[in-house]
Amino acid sequence: xxxxxxxxxxxxxxxxxxxxxxxxxxxxxxxxxxxxxxxxxxxxxxxxxxxxxxxxxxxxxxxxxxxxxxxx
Amino acid sequence: xxxxxxxxxxxxxxxxxxxxxxxxxxxxxxxxxxxxxxxxxxxxxxxxxxxxxxxxxxxxxxxxxxxxxxxx
Amino acid sequence: xxxxxxxxxxxxxxxxxxxxxxxxxxxxxxxxxxxxxxxxxxxxxxxxxxxxxxxxxxxxxxxxxxxxxxxx
Amino acid sequence: xxxxxxxxxxxxxxxxxxxxxxxxxxxxxxxxxxxxxxxxxxxxxxxxxxxxxxxxxxxxxxxxxxxxxxxx
Amino acid sequence: xxxxxxxxxxxxxxxxxxxxxxxxxxxxxxxxxxxxxxxxxxxxxxxxxxxxxxxxxxxxxxxxxxxxxxxx
Amino acid sequence: xxxxxxxxxxxxxxxxxxxxxxxxxxxxxxxxxxxxxxxxxxxxxxxxxxxxxxxxxxxxxxxxxxxxxxxx
Numbered sequence: 067x068x069x070x071x072x073x074x075x076x077x078x079x080x081x082x083x084x085x086x087x088x089x090x091x092x093x094x095x096x097x098x099x100x101x102x103x104x105x106x107x108x109x110x111x112x113x114x115x116x117x118x119x120x121x122x123x124x125x126x127x128x129x130x131x132x133x134x135x136x137x138x
Numbered sequence: 139x140x141x142x143x144x145x146x147x148x149x150x151x152x153x154x155x156x157x158x159x160x161x162x163x164x165x166x167x168x169x170x171x172x173x174x175x176x177x178x179x180x181x182x183x184x185x186x187x188x189x190x191x192x193x194x195x196x197x198x199x200x201x202x203x204x205x206x207x208x209x210x
Numbered sequence: 211x212x213x214x215x216x217x218x219x220x221x222x223x224x225x226x227x228x229x230x231x232x233x234x235x236x237x238x239x240x241x242x243x244x245x246x247x248x249x250x251x252x253x254x255x256x257x258x259x260x261x262x263x264x265x266x267x268x269x270x271x272x273x274x275x276x277x278x279x280x281x282x
Numbered sequence: 283x284x285x286x287x288x289x290x291x292x293x294x295x296x297x298x299x300x301x302x303x304x305x306x307x308x309x310x311x312x313x314x315x316x317x318x319x320x321x322x323x324x325x326x327x328x329x330x331x332x333x334x335x336x337x338x339x340x341x342x343x344x345x346x347x348x349x350x351x352x353x354x
Numbered sequence: 355x356x357x358x359x360x361x362x363x364x365x366x367x368x369x370x371x372x373x374x375x376x377x378x379x380x381x382x383x384x385x386x387x388x389x390x391x392x393x394x395x396x397x398x399x400x401x402x403x404x405x406x407x408x409x410x411x412x413x414x415x416x417x418x419x420x421x422x423x424x425x426x
Numbered sequence: 427x428x429x430x431x432x433x434x435x436x437x438x439x440x441x442x443x444x445x446x447x448x449x450x451x452x453x454x455x456x457x458x459x460x461x462x463x464x465x466x467x468x469x470x471x472x473x474x475x476x477x478x479x480x481x482x483x484x485x486x487x488x489x490x491x492x493x494x495x496x497x498x
Binding site: 144147148149150152166170199202203204207 | 239240241243245251253254255256258265266267268269270272273
């Protein structure tokens with residue numbers, strides 16, 4: 067279930083840029099849940115998103131449908 | 139969860155043609171969401187689609203059900 | 211997410227026969243969508259089905275539930 | 283997405299027994315569809331089930347939830 | 355789609371214990387179906403659960419969400 | 427369907443920390459079920475969560491959407 071975790075891939079680099087820039091993102095999940103927050107870290111299996119109250123949600127990459135930067 | 143990312147495959151080349159031609163496409167996702175826009179880039183894990191307002195959506199390939207060119 | 215794409219497999223050959231014979235098929239997808247048309251091509255990741263108006267739908271194999279030849 | 287297709291595995295042999303004995307089975311799919319019929323063949327990707335009218339349905343193994351022999 | 359089938363893994367051993375002890379279990383599936391019974395056997399792809407009437411259900415491991423021992 | 431089970435990965439270590447600290451967590455599953463409890467153990471395929479009555483639920487990692495520590 068592991069994505070290809072090659073830091074040269076555009077998708078992996080895009081996530082690294084979201085982390086570096088503290089970009090607020092919307093993550094749509096396979097259950098149709100929408101998680102909103104900033105990406106704190108990623109690895110081969112997961113993505114950690116923290117909300118306004120600094121509460122972390124550890125998202126399994128297998129459940130991600132799409133991610134988009136939240137409009138200002 | 140990674141598709142075979144071989145640029146000689148018809149499906150990968152078809153997406154490359156959509157990118158080159160700025161074809162507007164409909165992407166149906168596993169949540170039944172429909173993302174409409176132009177494909178900006180693809181890699182082994184993801185597809186980036188931008189809408190009329192140039193807002194990007196980074197779609198995980200694992201969640202794609204089908205893609206079709208939008209009728210003019 | 212890639213199926214085993216071995217042209218000696220009965221399932222791959224069955225699809226090749228549908229392509230060669232221009233058999234009209236029903237493709238049931240994980241979203242419960244039903245795509246009806248003729249299979250134009252397949253590769254390791256995708257299946258291309260064209261409808262009566264010759265509009266293509268590029269179906270990701272990961273989303274296929276079943277395929278059956280449409281009754282005459 | 284390919285199951286392990288080792289003919290020594292109990293699950294693969296169970297399906298081979300259903301084929302040999304023309305056992306009528308119920309196949310529950312990820313869309314909650316229930317396909318009823320006899321298993322004609324299987325390979326690494328698919329299972330072919332034929333109904334009372336001898337109409338085949340080619341089921342992708344990735345979409346199978348469970349199979350049970352139909353009660354007499 | 356095959357799980358890691360290493361008999362030294364706690365999860366595989368837990369299932370083997372359920373088989374040995376004839377523990378009644380609840381198996382929740384991706385379609386939200388709940389199968390209740392005793393685990394008869396497992397292999398890399400499947401789990402066979404038999405109900406009170408000794409009817410077998412062959413569950414694909416890919417569709418398992420969780421298993422818990424049924425309360426007495 | 428097996429995640430990468432490398433104990434150096436942040437996501438695997440995060441789960442190990444939840445186990446060590448007896449952190450109460452919410453586990454959201456692909457069926458939208460929410461399992462609440464403490465993580466007892468994990469391996470490459472599964473996660474075992476025990477509730478207030480010490481009843482175990484063996485969760486298949488393939489079905490995990492997200493995990494978050496429960497707020498106090």
